[in-house]
Amino acid sequence: MRQRKIAALGAIVALATTGLTACGDESGGGAGSGGGEKIVIGVKFDQPGLGLKEGAKNTGLDVDVAKYVAKELGFSEENVEFKEAPSAQREDLLANGQVKMIFATYSITDKRKAKVDFAGPYLVAGQDLLVKADNTDITGPETLNGKKLCSVTGSTSAQKVKDQFAKTVQLQEYDGYSKCVVALAAGAIDAVTTDNTILAGFAAQPANQGKFKVVGKTFSEERYGVGLKKGDKETCEKVNAALKKMVDSGDWQKAFDANLGAAGLKLDPALNPPKTFDACA
Numbered sequence: 001m002r003q004r005k006i007a008a009l010g011a012i013v014a015l016a017t018t019g020l021t022a023c024g025d026e027s028g029g030g031a032g033s034g035g036g037e038k039i040v041i042g043v044k045f046d047q048p049g050l051g052l053k054e055g056a057k058n059t060g061l062d063v064d065v066a067k068y069v070a071k072e073l074g075f076s077e078e079n080v081e082f083k084e085a086p087s088a089q090r091e092d093l094l095a096n097g098q099v100k101m102i103f104a105t106y107s108i109t110d111k112r113k114a115k116v117d118f119a120g121p122y123l124v125a126g127q128d129l130l131v132k133a134d135n136t137d138i139t140g141p142e143t144l145n146g147k148k149l150c151s152v153t154g155s156t157s158a159q160k161v162k163d164q165f166a167k168t169v170q171l172q173e174y175d176g177y178s179k180c181v182v183a184l185a186a187g188a189i190d191a192v193t194t195d196n197t198i199l200a201g202f203a204a205q206p207a208n209q210g211k212f213k214v215v216g217k218t219f220s221e222e223r224y225g226v227g228l229k230k231g232d233k234e235t236c237e238k239v240n241a242a243l244k245k246m247v248d249s250g251d252w253q254k255a256f257d258a259n260l261g262a263a264g265l266k267l268d269p270a271l272n273p274p275k276t277f278d279a280c281a
């Protein structure tokens, strides 16, 4: 219901913006030649440690990488506007020009590359499972027979469950992982499945201390890209240069430690932080 409303709203906004190009202001933000020009960046609003909106503040690793890149592109922090980019809406938000870039635990996939372009990757995660702290029977993807799983519409995580476990698992899909975590706490589902980064961020929240655990057996490779409108090669190359600078300077590590350092997350050290970036399409 809510999703349908959002989709309808998106369509209205898209219609409204197509007629408004005369002022020369590129939708989603311009090239960043200084002054007061704004850039609109898509992030998650409900993922602690990655993209979380707390009051007026956006926090998390995705947000910090976004701010760093925006600055390298010529946008000071006050000229960055964050817009919520739920998993299922990311391609449309870019295609409609409602956001210029997306930093939202957004895996680079061939299917998505048909609609959008990606810079990056700026992190490599893996799909995992979050269960209640006292759970003993879910120890990996091979132990999911007959279980109720929760994930998010439009994510690679939900797609993987449908592709690989459809016959044995019951899948509940919401429009955000925070809703899955509420369902897990209430005992309505047995496990939440998505990237280990996201699950570790939820488990480490002060309010969740001692409640959940990340199983720790990843079963996919999720390469986080910076989503861009298809054909925006110019921005893509600038973003890759900014990401390289963030990694080489040690600022990536600082941002990771500040946002996810306490979450006990084990990323593959051979892949993180990424030192090479995909060629722009």
Ligand code: GLU
Residues within 6 Å of the ligand: 087, 104, 105, 106, 107, 152, 154, 155, 156, 157, 194, 195, 222
């Ligand atoms: N990284 C995965 C994806 O892009 C799962 C996380 C998310 O839904 O943002 O679909």
